[in-house]
Amino acid sequence: MSFSNYLPLPSRSNRRKGHGKNGFRRRCLSMAKQQKTRFYILGRCISMLLCWHDHAIRD
Secondary structure, eight states: OOGGGGGGOOOOHHHTTTTTHHHHHHHHHHHHHHHHHHHHHHHHHHHHHHHHHHHHHHO
């Protein structure tokens, strides 16, 4: 047995101290970026469908 088995390991709260707000902010910014991307793609798809519909009527 070694002496290191008896040393307490740092808990997660101690290791992440001071990073809680930054982690929350990073997650929020990441989610906002994903939503922005989804809305952009949705808008492009709708505009493409509308333009395709206009061309289909003219033919």
